Amino acid sequence: MTTHGFALTARGPYDFAATLRFVEHWPAASLLPSDGRTLRFAFCPEHDWLPTGVAVTAAPGGVRVETTRPAGPGLRGEVARILSLDVDGAGFEQVGGADPVLGELRAAHPGLRPICFWTPWEAAVWAVIVQRSSMHIAATLKRRIAEKFGARIVVDDAEHPVFPPPVTLADADGFGLPAQKEEWIRGLARAALDGVLTSEYLRGVPPEEALAELRALPGVGPFSAGLILIRGAGAPDAFPGDEPRLFGLLREAYGLPDDTSPREFRKLAEAWRPFRSWASFLFRAGS
DSSP states (O other): OOOEEEEEEOSSOOOHHHHHHHHTTOGGGOOOOOOSSEEEEEEOOTTTOOOEEEEEEEETTEEEEEESSOOOHHHHHHHHHHTTOSSOTHHHHHHHHHOHHHHHHHHHSTTOOOOOOSOHHHHHHHHHHTTTSOHHHHHHHHHHHHHHHSOEEEETTEEEEOOOOHHHHTTOOOOSSOHHHHHHHHHHHHHHHTTSSSHHHHTSSOHHHHHHHHHTSTTOOHHHHHHIIIIISOOSSOOOSOOHHHHHHHHHHHTOOTTOOHHHHHHHHGGGTTOHHHHHHHHHHTO
């Protein structure tokens, strides 16, 4: 198999080993087999939606990336977004220094940055599949969709299915899901083809506007909207409007009363700007 390599340099602290440890326990990731040193995945990057295999390893100052096809600026940018290496993380140290609770958490997980879904499109589909389901069941259903509708690609001498691009699912049926969820996925596919459900668009508008537009999409509520923007598009400075699990973690970490309102949580998160997403991710990852 011919591969094409490039390097991504981290600006600010970064620990690739911490990324590997996190994704090992993230069912949504659809990872390919790992040797404990390599992050392998296959996806359809949104700049052209062509199946691509990726293998990432640690390198001095960042990572080394091997891809199954030539990596132009679009593909490089998408891999950087997935690893949160498209953001200068140096300022996150200062944010942690100004908030002792966050600072202690950051010190316990030095260099851990958010790892994102391969595309906002995949994040949105995951958000639909996982509703009223466990993550492990949702992972199985998502894999079955990839096996039925997706292309197959060889990564490190093994063939793997790739989750299909939106054009494949826009008019498809037979996903193995309830009819309502299948209709939602077809609507999300059309939104992705229209350019709304893409990183470029979602990170090009203010976070509050992006969240509002996502909530208007079929099957997307407040929690799903935050997931798509933060863990799909990789927006570094957004705060989810409704995430009970995160709110519970913040109540415990900061000693807040049980009746703390979402507004008070948003006020607390103001101190984390411009890394509200990164801080929220650390609280979840450290739980």
